[in-house]
Every structure is written in structure tokens, then in C-alpha cells.
Amino acid sequence: MQLGTLKHAVDHKPVASDFAIIEADRPVCPEGGIVIRVVHLSLDPYVGSRLRGRHMGEPAPEPMKGAIPGAIIGQVVESRSPNFAEGDWAHAMEGGWQEFVAIAASEARKIDPNVAPLAAHAGVLGMPGLTAWSGITQLAKVGPSDTVLVDAAAGPVGGTVGQIARIKGADRVVGIAGGAEKCSLVTDTYGFDACIDYKSDGWRDRLAEALPDGLSVFFENVSADMAMLALTHAQTYARGVLCGLVDAYHTETQSQHPLNAGLIIGKRAQLFGLVVYDFYPRWDEYVAEAAPWIASGQLKFAEDRADGLENAPALFERLMNGKNKGKAVVTVAPEQV
Amino acid sequence: MQLGTLKHAVDHKPVASDFAIIEADRPVCPEGGIVIRVVHLSLDPYVGSRLRGRHMGEPAPEPMKGAIPGAIIGQVVESRSPNFAEGDWAHAMEGGWQEFVAIAASEARKIDPNVAPLAAHAGVLGMPGLTAWSGITQLAKVGPSDTVLVDAAAGPVGGTVGQIARIKGADRVVGIAGGAEKCSLVTDTYGFDACIDYKSDGWRDRLAEALPDGLSVFFENVSADMAMLALTHAQTYARGVLCGLVDAYHTETQSQHPLNAGLIIGKRAQLFGLVVYDFYPRWDEYVAEAAPWIASGQLKFAEDRADGLENAPALFERLMNGKNKGKAVVTVAPEQV
Numbered sequence: 001m002q003l004g005t006l007k008h009a010v011d012h013k014p015v016a017s018d019f020a021i022i023e024a025d026r027p028v029c030p031e032g033g034i035v036i037r038v039v040h041l042s043l044d045p046y047v048g049s050r051l052r053g054r055h056m057g058e059p060a061p062e063p064m065k066g067a068i069p070g071a072i073i074g075q076v077v078e079s080r081s082p083n084f085a086e087g088d089w090a091h092a093m094e095g096g097w098q099e100f101v102a103i104a105a106s107e108a109r110k111i112d113p114n115v116a117p118l119a120a121h122a123g124v125l126g127m128p129g130l131t132a133w134s135g136i137t138q139l140a141k142v143g144p145s146d147t148v149l150v151d152a153a154a155g156p157v158g159g160t161v162g163q164i165a166r167i168k169g170a171d172r173v174v175g176i177a178g179g180a181e182k183c184s185l186v187t188d189t190y191g192f193d194a195c196i197d198y199k200s201d202g203w204r205d206r207l208a209e210a211l212p213d214g215l216s217v218f219f220e221n222v223s224a225d226m227a228m229l230a231l232t233h234a235q236t237y238a239r240g241v242l243c244g245l246v247d248a249y250h251t252e253t254q255s256q257h258p259l260n261a262g263l264i265i266g267k268r269a270q271l272f273g274l275v276v277y278d279f280y281p282r283w284d285e286y287v288a289e290a291a292p293w294i295a296s297g298q299l300k301f302a303e304d305r306a307d308g309l310e311n312a313p314a315l316f317e318r319l320m321n322g323k324n325k326g327k328a329v330v331t332v333a334p335e336q337v
Numbered sequence: 338m339q340l341g342t343l344k345h346a347v348d349h350k351p352v353a354s355d356f357a358i359i360e361a362d363r364p365v366c367p368e369g370g371i372v373i374r375v376v377h378l379s380l381d382p383y384v385g386s387r388l389r390g391r392h393m394g395e396p397a398p399e400p401m402k403g404a405i406p407g408a409i410i411g412q413v414v415e416s417r418s419p420n421f422a423e424g425d426w427a428h429a430m431e432g433g434w435q436e437f438v439a440i441a442a443s444e445a446r447k448i449d450p451n452v453a454p455l456a457a458h459a460g461v462l463g464m465p466g467l468t469a470w471s472g473i474t475q476l477a478k479v480g481p482s483d484t485v486l487v488d489a490a491a492g493p494v495g496g497t498v499g500q501i502a503r504i505k506g507a508d509r510v511v512g513i514a515g516g517a518e519k520c521s522l523v524t525d526t527y528g529f530d531a532c533i534d535y536k537s538d539g540w541r542d543r544l545a546e547a548l549p550d551g552l553s554v555f556f557e558n559v560s561a562d563m564a565m566l567a568l569t570h571a572q573t574y575a576r577g578v579l580c581g582l583v584d585a586y587h588t589e590t591q592s593q594h595p596l597n598a599g600l601i602i603g604k605r606a607q608l609f610g611l612v613v614y615d616f617y618p619r620w621d622e623y624v625a626e627a628a629p630w631i632a633s634g635q636l637k638f639a640e641d642r643a644d645g646l647e648n649a650p651a652l653f654e655r656l657m658n659g660k661n662k663g664k665a666v667v668t669v670a671p672e673q674v
Contacts, residue, residue, distance in 0.1 A: 056603065224598040242602050258595030261561040265579050265610040266393065273602040 001026045002309045004097025006051065006063040013320050014051050019313035020064060027102035034108060035078040036090050036101045039335055041312065042071040042122035043328035045246050048320050056275075067096030068312075072332075073111070073121045074101070081105030089113045091121050093280075097312055099332060109283055115291035118335055123327030124294065124301040125287050127276055128156035132219075133286045134279040135241035136164045139272040140217045144169035147213065149230050151175070151198075152221040152246065154182035156301065156327040159190045161219045163299050164290075166191065170217075174210045176226070178322055185325070189300050208233065223247035224257035231260070234267045243274045302326025338363045339646045341434030343388065343400040350657050351388050356650035357401065364439035371445060372415040373427050373438045376672050378649065379408040379459035380665035382583050385657050393612075404433030405649075409669075410448070410458045411438070418442030426450045428458050430617075434649055436669060446620060452628035455672055460664030461631065461638040462624050464613055465493035469556075470623045471616040472578035473501045476609040477554045481506035484550065486567050488512070488535075489558040489583065491519035493638065493664040496527045498556045500636050501627075503528065507554075511547045513563070515659055522662070526637050545570065560584035561594035568597075571604045580611045639663025 003024035010018050029035045047069050049055045061068060072095025076088040083105045084090065090108040095101045111121050123129060136142045148165040152158040153175025162173040175186040175195040186195035194210040196203050211233045218230035221244040230240065245257050264271065279286075293299035304324040306315040312330045319328045340361035347355050366372045384406050386392045398405060409432025413425040420442045421427065427445040432438045448458050460466060473479045485502040489495040490512025499510040512523040512532040523532035531547040533540050548570045555567035558581040567577065582594050601608065616623075630636035641661040643652040649667045656665045 220598075227598060242598055245599055245602070248599070257598035259598050259601070261557075261564060261579055261594035261596050262582055262585070264596070264608065265582070265612060268610045268612055268615060269608075270610070271601065271606075271608040273605045273607070275602060275605050278605060 001099040003099070004068045004309055004312055005066060006061060006068065008063050009060065010051055012052075014048055014316065015320070016313035016317040018051075019068065019316070021310050021313075022064065024098065026100050027098075029078045029080050029102055030104060032081050033102060033104045034076050034081055034084045034090065036072065036074040036092065036095070036103065036108065037077045037337070038072045038074040038095060038099055038101055038332045040073040040119045040122050041095070041097060041309070041330040041332050042073075042126060043312065043316050043319050043330060044070070044127065045244075045319060047316075061096075067098045069094065069096055071095055071122060071127060072101055073118055074333075079105075084108070084110065089118070091126065093127065097309060099309065111287070115287065116294045119303060119305070119329050119331070120294065120301060122329045123156040123303065124160055124299060125290060128327065129160045129290060130279055130283055130286050131157050131243060131274070131276040132160035132164055133290065134276060134282075135219055135243055135272070135274050136161055136217075137168060138279065139274060140219070140239040140241050142168045142170050142217055144171070146170040146216045147172040147174070147211065147235075148217045148219065149174045149176070149211065149215045149233065150219040150221065151177075151226050151230075152244075153177045153186045153190070153192065153195055154302075154326075155221065157243065158219070158221055159186065159301065160299070162186070162192045163190055163293075165217070167293060167298055174207075174215070176207070181325070185302055189302060191300075204229070214238075217241075219243060221246060224259050228260055228263065231263050231267055231269060234269060237268050237270070240269055240271045241274050242271055304328050306330045308332070338436040340436070341405045341646055341649055342403060343398060343405065345400050346397070347388055349389075351385055351653065352657070353650035353654040356405065356653070358647050358650075359401065361435065363437050364435075366415045366417050366439055367441060369418050370439060370441045371413050371418055371421045371427070373409065373411040373429065373432070373440065373445065374414045374674070375409045375411040375432060375436055375438055375669045377410040377456045377459050378432070378434060378646070378667040378669050379410075379463060380649065380653050380656050380667060381407070381464065382581075382656060384653075398433075404435045406431065406433055408432055408459060408464060409438055410455055411670075416442075421445070421447065426455070428463065430464065434646060436646065448624070452624065453631045456640060456642070456666045456668070457631065457638060459666045460493040460640065461497055461636060462627060463493075465664065466497045466627060467616055467620055467623050468494050468580060468611065468613040469497035469501055470627065471613060471619075472556055472580055472609070472611050473498055473554075474505060475616065476611060477556070477576040477578050479505045479507050479554055481508070483507040483553045484509040484511070484548065484572075485554045485556065486511050486513070486548065486552045486570065487556040487558065488514075488563050488567075489581075490514045490523045490527070490529065490532055491639075491663075492558070494580065495556070495558055496523065496638065497636070499523070499529045500527055500630075502554070504630060504635055511544075511552070513544070518662070522639055526639060528637075541566070551575075554578075556580060558583060561596050565597055565600065568600050568604055568606060571606060574605050574607070577606055577608045578611050579608055641665050643667045645669070
């Protein structure tokens with residue numbers, strides 16, 4: 001079978017030529033485990049820092065041997081667990097770039113292929129969507145009268161943040177994204193009230209204009225600097241979710257990601273550190289709530305798809321440079337065999 | 338009457354010789370206001386930065402004219418308000434260094450002189466105590482099984498933080514203070530489990546030893562650096578109250594007070610900015626809860642007293658240098674006339 005791996009150890013922002021697609025043996029089903037035939041593979045920014053050994057202590061894969069980490073969606077073709085039967089559909093965070101994944105049953109989550117398009121389980125119903133839901137509904141507890149600001153708003157986390165905030169009753173939802181095309185996605189497809197293109201001149205002024213009464217909630221995906229910019233627009237008692245520091249994944253020096261404590265105090269802000277791992281036990285609850293929103297058209301998503309594992313490296317490089325349009329998903333094999 | 342003022346505008350950490358005690362006219366009672374004969378005057382660190390025009394936009398007093406700001410406790414000697422009668426006891430945050438204070442009735446709070454020693458309303462029942470209560474009970478919501486760390490633990494905020502945390506059921510309470518004498522106050526009088534002297538060698542190691550299982554709550558009074566030190570000892574999901582940045586009140590450059598966002602996320606920490614002003618409407622509620630703790634001996638306090646307004650400057654300088662032993666209070670006049 002095919003397996004995507006690193007050609008060599010990397011200590012830079014990964015590019016397509018860092019990856020190799022090699023032939024590997026189809027893995028053997030462990031006692032208590034399952035083998036999944038991979039249909040969709042999720043590409044996510046955190047993997048970029050993980051490949052450099054920088055992500056929360058998690059190891060990088062061994063070059064020319066270990067699979068690149070990545071969540072997968074696929075069908076169970078072999079089971080030595082009472083919890084899965086052949087033909088079941090499953091999602092596994094620790095799947096990886098490979099055509100077949102052998103994994104402990106406890107590491108996989110059964111999914112219903114009928115609640116939404118299958119690839120949605122990589123994005124809006126996957127880890128990015130769960131991240132958005134956790135921050136908006138469990139930490140910031142967004143409700144009526146809230147004004148919400150989120151950056152990386154065209155991405156699968158940011159776009160879902162704004163839409164769930166709206167579904168939960170937020171008065172006003174504003175995004176920040178890079179470029180006119182992304183901003184169109186945010187306002188026209190995701191239905192945000194405004195989206196500020198941070199690559200355009202005068203964008204800070206337009207952000208202020210888009211938040212005439214300030215914000216009550218911000219959801220930070222990019223950097224400590226952006227969190228501080230959000231805080232300058234915060235109403236007293238604003239809540240902030242600190243979720244990602246994507247800008248720092250590939251800076252060459254160890255950053256301190258400084259937040260200004262004086263501003264936090266002055267605004268009486270409440271800040272929450274969010275790590276989505278903590279909410280994995282509630283994934284089914286999230287899917288049960290969100291799948292009907294997708295069906296009814298309240299919750300929209302965009303995908304940037306590649307076909308075949310051999311095209312994963314190029315899409316991953318686009319993702320690393322923010323050039324993907326929507327959730328990056330590689331379709332490794334057809335749904336039906 | 339006597340009035341304490343600035344000799345000149347200051348842009349340094351105030352010292353005793355910056356102050357003048359001058360003769361001023363006894364103020365006239367405004368329509369809807371009261372005149373209070375001041376008995377006790379509270380000296381508090383925030384006034385040091387306020388005298389330099391650095392405290393939350395509040396103005397410094399005019400040299401040789403305006404009274405130094407300070408909370409006062411005294412007896413109403415004239416009232417043009419239906420809410421106060423002559424002889425009532427009152428507390429006012431915007432009193433100032435003067436023998437008589439004329440103030441709108443809405444700016445004063447009636448106090449019961451019998452629930453605790455009168456001067457306690459400057460400290461443990463005053464703004465410092467309310468600050469501690471607000472952070473511990475309303476923001477961090479300390480309860481059984483919590484381990485609480487607080488710095489400036491010998492001060493009226495820190496000492497009360499630890500004691501209220503204990504009353505609310507905290508398993509373990511650890512303080513940080515400067516010097517053996519202050520640490521003795523913290524452990525022997527306030528009953529903390531441990532107090533680490535940050536002026537002693539190896540104190541960071543001893544702090545780690547005092548928190549073998551980490552902390553679940555920290556209450557920050559000193560600096561962003563200390564908050565980050567606390568966070569390195571934090572358990573996952575720790576709560577932190579950001580209350581004061583006393584170390585920065587008199588630094589000569591504008592500090593950013595940087596907190597490391599990556600550490601906040603990694604610890605899934607929840608941070609709360611605390612400004613005690615917001616809790617002034619709940620002052621009576623706090624006093625009703627805390628006065629019985631004082632009566633029963635559960636909540637202890639220490640005072641550093643000066644007699645007479647002429648001794649306020651020297652005590653204020655000691656306070657600015659952390660040399661006060663307990664809450665700094667100036668007794669301006671006897672309780673009984």
C-alpha cells in the first residue's frame with residue numbers, strides 16, 4: 001500500500017518536496033483493534049509544527065518509515081474488537097498518510113455516513129468543527145447580544161466559530177482573513193456580518209469600524225498579537241478563547257507569544273486556553289448537534305480537495321502557506337469499492 | 338484643618354519628602370452630601386501610581402492644593418442627605434488625606450462600627466479584603482480540593498486571599514512574600530501551609546517543593562513574570578486571577594507585562610482580569626460574610642499604624658518600598674471626640 005512519510009527530518013515550514021510517498025506493507029490488525037481502509041485524509045496546520053517536533057511534545061514520524069500524522073475517515077475492513085464490525089465507518093485522529101490504518105479500537109470513533117457528506121467528518125464535523133464548538137459553546141458560552149470576532153475566519157475552525165456563534169444567537173459576527181477571495185467566502189458563504197482583509201491597507205481602521213460597539217467575545221487562532229488587537233476592541237468583561245498560535249508554528253525563534261496582562265486586567269477580560277483534545281469525549285454530542293445544522297443549510301463549509309495520496313504533499317504545502325480555499329482534504333480512495 | 342498634598346508633581350516612586358501637610362479650609366457640605374470627620378486613613382499601593390497619573394486614567398492631585406487620594410473611615414458630622422444622619426459611621430474610597438471630607442452621599446458607604454475594629458474597614462473589610470473575596474469567591478470560585486498560590490502574601494490582599502481560600506475549603510494554601518518576617522506572618526498568623534521568601538536563595542526550588550501536586554488557582558498581585566511562574570506550576574485547567582502589577586507601578590519604562598499565550602493554552606488555563614471597582618456594589622455583602630470570620634478568629638489581619646496625618650508621608654514611603662508590616666493605616670483623629 002501507499003504511505004506518505006518525510007524524506008528527511010525537517011526544521012522548517014514543510015514544503016511538498018519534504019515528503020515521499022513510499023510502498024509499505026499493509027498493517028496487521030492488532031488484538032482488540034481494527035483495520036480501516038482510508039477514504040479521506042485530513043490535512044491540518046498543527047501537523048506542520050508536529051513534523052518539527054514542536055507540537056505539545058508529540059513526536060515527529062521517522063523519515064522514510066513512519067506515516068505523516070493526520071486524521072482519517074474510512075471503512076473498517078477487519079475487526080478484532082467487539083465495538084466495530086466490518087463495513088462500519090470510522091474516524092481516527094491518529095490515522096496518518098496511508099491507505100490502510102491499523103489501530104486500537106479505542107483510538108477510533110464510529111461515524112454515521114448518512115448524517116452528512118463523508119468528508120465533512122474531516123472538517124466541520126471533525127476536529128476543526130469540534131474546536132469551534134468547544135470554544136464557543138463550552139468556554140465562551142456565546143449567546144444573544146454577543147459580538148464575536150474570529151481570525152483565520154475562512155479556515156475550518158474560524159468559519160465554524162462564526163456560524164455556530166450566530167446559531168447560538170450572537171448579534172454580530174466579524175471575521176479577519178487574508179485576501180478578498182477568503183473574505184468573500186466568510187461573508188457570502190458563511191454569512192458573517194463583516195470580514196476584514198488583513199492584507200489590505202487600512203485594515204485596522206476598518207476593523208474598528210466593523211466593531212462600533214466593541215466585541216464581547218474573541219476567538220484567537222493566529223497569534224498573541226492578534227489576541228491583543230482583539231482585546232483593544234473588547235468591551236469590559238469580554239471573554240477570549242486562546243486556541244491557536246498558527247503564526248508561531250514556523251517562526252525560527254522560540255516565541256513567548258506575549259499577552260499584555262495590564263490590558264487583560266483593564267478590560268476585566270476572561271481568557272480560556274483551549275486544547276481540543278479535552279473535548280474528544282464529547283465528539284458524538286457535537287456531531288449530533290451540528291449535523292442537522294448542515295442538513296438545514298445553517299452551517300456551511302468549504303473544502304479544498306486533492307485526489308490520491310500522491311497529491312497530499314502539494315496540498316499540504318498550500319495549507320502551510322494559507323493558500324488553501326477551505327478545509328484541506330485528500331481523498332485517498334473511493335467511498336465504494 | 339490639616340490636608341496632605343504633593344509638594345510638586347512627581348514622576349518617580351513617591352518618597353516622604355514629596356508630601357506636604359498644609360492648612361486648608363474645612364470643606365463645605367454640598368447639596369445632597371455629607372461631611373465626614375476622618376478617623377482612619379488607608380494607604381494603598383495603587384495611590385503611588387495614581388500620584389504619577391498612571392492609574393487607570395485617574396488624575397493626580399494638584400500640588401499644594403488637592404488632597405492625596407485615599408480611602409477614609411470616619412463619622413458624619415454634617416448631612417444634607419436623607420441617607421446619612423449625624424453620628425453615622427462611613428467609609429469613602431475618594432476621601433483623601435484630610436481631617437474633614439465633604440462628599441456626595443452616593444460616594445460614601447455606611448458602616449457598622451460594632452462588627453469589627455473600626456480600622457479593619459480600611460483593610461480586611463475594606464478595598465483589599467473585597468479584592469481578595471471577589472477574586473477567590475466570584476472569579477476563581479475556590480472550593481474543596483483547590484491548591485491556591487498567592488504572592489504579596491503578607492499584604493492585606495494576599496493574606497486575605499489565602500485565608501478566605503482556606504475558609505472556602507481549599508486543601509492547600511501557599512504564599513510568596515519578601516523576607517523571613519513577612520513569611521512568619523503568613524504562616525504563623527494567617528495560617529498558610531507554606532510561605533516562600535523570594536529574597537532567599539533557591540526560592541524557586543522551594544516553591545516547587547511547596548507545590549508537589551501543582552496549583553489549581555493562583556492569585557497574582559505583583560507582575561506578569563510572577564503569573565508566568567505560577568502558571569509553570571499550574572495543573573491543567575488551573576484558574577488564575579490577574580489582580581495587580583505592583584512591580585510595574587514604578588518602573589520607568591512602559592511595560593507590556595507579557596504573559597505567554599502558549600503556556601496559557603498548554604495548561605488550558607482560565608484567566609480573569611480583576612478590578613475591584615466592579616465589586617463595590619457588593620461591599621455590604623462581603624462585610625456581612627467576613628465580619629463573623631473576624632469575630633471567630635478565622636480571618637486575621639495585621640496593621641502598620643501611624644498616628645496623625647503628619648506621619649502619613651513616612652508610612653507611605655515605607656509602603657512604597659514594601660517595608661510596611663501589615664495594612665498601612667493612619668489614625669488621623671481619635672474615634673471618640
